[in-house]
Amino acid sequence: MKLPRDITGTELSQSLKRLGYSVTHQTGSHIRLTTLKDGEHHITIPAHDPICIGTLSAIFRDLMEHHKMDRDSLLKELLS
Numbered sequence: 001m002k003l004p005r006d007i008t009g010t011e012l013s014q015s016l017k018r019l020g021y022s023v024t025h026q027t028g029s030h031i032r033l034t035t036l037k038d039g040e041h042h043i044t045i046p047a048h049d050p051i052c053i054g055t056l057s058a059i060f061r062d063l064m065e066h067h068k069m070d071r072d073s074l075l076k077e078l079l080s
Contacts, residue, residue: 001075003056009047012059015078016043019067041066 013023013031020037029047034040045051045059064074 001072003053003060003075004079005053006050007056007079008049009045009051010049012045012051012056012078013047016045018077019063038067 009029009031013021013033016033016035020035021033021043022035024032024034024042026032026047030044031047032042032044034042043059043062046055048055051059060071060074063069064071067074069077
């Protein structure tokens with residue numbers, strides 16, 4: 001599956017709740033999320049509309065590494 005080209009930071013932060021993430025704080029246009037699933041993990045995403053594809057790719061790489069999932073599984077989990 002290809003990464004979505006039109007996802008916003010707010011939509012992504014809502015989708016990350018499916019993986020146990022919750023917003024811990026927001027400073028300006030950056031949202032900090034934390035999960036304890038599969039060990040503690042923090043991720044910061046920009047609240048941009050839309051998120052640049054390079055930034056989104058880096059976020060997904062970080063999520064895939066932490067949750068030990070491949071990209072297709074992660075996309076299905078978050079965007080289904």
